[in-house]
Structures are given as C-alpha cells and as structure tokens.
Amino acid sequence: MWPTQGAVPTNSAYYWCMVQQARAHATREQLLDAAAILFGRHGYGAGIADIARTAGVNKGSLYFHFESKEHLAHEIIRLQHERSTAVDDSSLQNSPPIVRMIAITLRLARQALEEPTVKAGLRLTLDSSSFEVAPREPFTYWIQRFTELLEQAVDDGLVTSRVPPSHFARIAVSIYTGAQLVLKSLGQEEEFLTESVSDAWNALLPALLITADEQTISAILEEAMMLGERRTLTIG
Template structure:
C-alpha cells in the first residue's frame, strides 16, 4: 500500500511539473528532461508512468478535460436556465484556465495536438454538446430565439470562446479573460435572444460575473 501511495504521489508530481513546463514552452519545445527537472523525479520514475512525451501530454489533456467537463455536467444536471448556464460555463472554465496550471496546459496542448499521432477533439466536442443542451433549454424557456440553429450556434460559441481565451492568454496571461468574455456575450446575444427580451438579457453576462465575484469574495 505504501508503494502504491508513493506511485500516486509521483504521478501527480509528474503531471504538475509537466503542466508547468508545457504551459510555458509548448509541446514542441519541452523535453522529458525538462519535465523531470521541474517535477523533481528521475527519468526512470517518469518512464514508469509514461512511455513517451505524447503519453504524458495526453494524460494532462485528460486531467484538464475531466476538470472542465465536470462544470458542464453539473450545469446540465442543474435547474439553471439554459442561457444563464451557458454563460456560467464559459466564465467558470475561464477561471480554471486562469488559475489551474493543469487546465491551462491541457488547453494549450489540445491546440497543439497537430503534433500528436492522432487528433484530440473530445474537449471541443463535449463543450459543444453541453452548449447544445443549454441552447435547446433556452429555446424552451424563451430566452433563445426559436429560429437559432442549435448545432451551428454551439459550434460557433465554443470556437469564439477558444479564440477569446487564446488572445487573452497572449496579451495578458488571461488577466482580462472575464471582461473579454462579457464583451463576447454582448456581441453574440443580439443574434441569439428574442428582440423583446434583448434589453434585459444584454446585461445578463455582467450580472452573472458580478454575482460570481461577490460570492467568491465571501469565502
């Protein structure tokens, strides 16, 4: 049992160290020696858990995907209105990107996955599926126009979110990502919500962001 516990700790240290290096240098410029140095483990220990750099990168992506997917699953299972849930999902994943090195590295590696032997598309597809659920829920609730084509809108929303977070990372290390997402929603909502509800719903992203910040500030 003690040996198994040490293995779990070592694997976690490798994931954490690799995430820090991959996030800083990218997949192509990172060596396993860099990872060992950052994680404080030997190459033998690293190879015991991961037989290649790609296997290690995929493990980080899987960890990131599980952390981010949990947000979508919880919101899908909740009673939150569809439009609200969709906005909350983007803001909460943005928090992860800004504050969790594994999530940040996993997203960067997903973008750089052209270097891998096979593509990595599950994170994007799962986010799109969650967005489809929220859009359909919003249509039933009257917050999303009935003429909105759900699959196309979900694809565009996740593509837009991806672009916003990448540019925010490049320009400010994601310090401004929440504000940029509020701006993104202000641009998108006129094409999604009924005209007679636009005035009220246009302020929804900022209200949700302010409410979340206030809640976080209480803890």
C-alpha cells in the same frame, strides 16, 4: 493472507508493498504537476528531460509511469477535461439555459487562469497538430452540452431558432478558447480573459435572443457573471 487489523509489521511484504505504491503514486503526481507547469508555458514543445528535472526524478522514472510524451500530454488533457466538466455543477441547475451556458464559459475561462492542469490541457488541445491522435473530446463535449442548453432555450422561447443551436454552440466554445489563444499571444491573458468573454457575449446576445432589449441582456449577463464568479470544487 494480508493483515486486516491493527498495525502492519514494518518488515512484512504487505507493508513494503504499500510503501512502494505510495512512492509510485507520489512520483506520478509530481510528474503530472511538473508537466502541467511546463506544458502550460511551452505547449507540446516542453521537453521530457525538463519535465523530469522539474519533478525531481530521472527520465527512467518518467517512462515507468508514462510510455511517451504524448501519453503524458493526453493524461494532462484527460485531467483537464475532468476538472472542466465539474464547473457545470448543481449551483447552475435552476438557472435559465442561456445564463447557465454563459456562466459555464466564464468559469472555464477562470479555470484556465487559475489551475495549471486546466491551462496546460487547454493549450495542448489547441496545439493538437503535434499529436498523432488529435484530442477532440474537450471540444466535442462542450459543443454537445451547449447545443442541449440552446435547444432548451429555443423550446422556452428565449432564443431564436433561425440559427441551428449546434452552430451557436461552436461559437460559444470558440469564445473562451479563442479569447485565451489571442490574449496569451498578447501577454494579456490574466488581465483581460474573463472580461473578453463577457464582452463577446454582450455582442452576440442581440443575435441570439428573441427579446434582445438592453435591460434583458444586462439582466442575463449580470446573473451569468455572478454565477461565473463562484468557486467550484477542484477534482484531485
């Protein structure tokens, strides 16, 4: 039986098992951190050898934890999606649905700037043509979530029903992903990303709202910007 109380003898099999597990976990985390940095810079074109070198391990160690570069990339995307869904937290639950949706897109834009894993995961998702199995969940999840929020806004009499909520939901997703893609290519991502997302909503709200006067639009954007600036808990 394994020891359950007191110090574990350093010459026991259980002790060495724990040591090996801790080392394996640390190596895996080093590889994920290195992959996030290099995938964030180079997309799927980042080399396995470069990732291993940045992590301070050999390629054999990398392949022990991840069977291929695609497997590693999919894990980065999974972590990115896990962290991104966390932005839709309890601090938004009492906000009008349209405010909540805009605040989420602003938080997602900020995450893409501040968190290497999120930045890398989003870039890999946008570069999905390189994958044998294209990663769609990060997009389909938010399309569904934004559709739900827009349907609530329609029911509340805030948003027009002339355009199906699912159509506007796709536009909402493209606001922050498209802005990141374009601004990254221009080298202006850090300077203008959140501003570009806000500007896009300022242009779209008149077509979306039933009452689209300047005062209403300003109030919605002001509240969304305030909520969008709030820090959210990072997972992992």
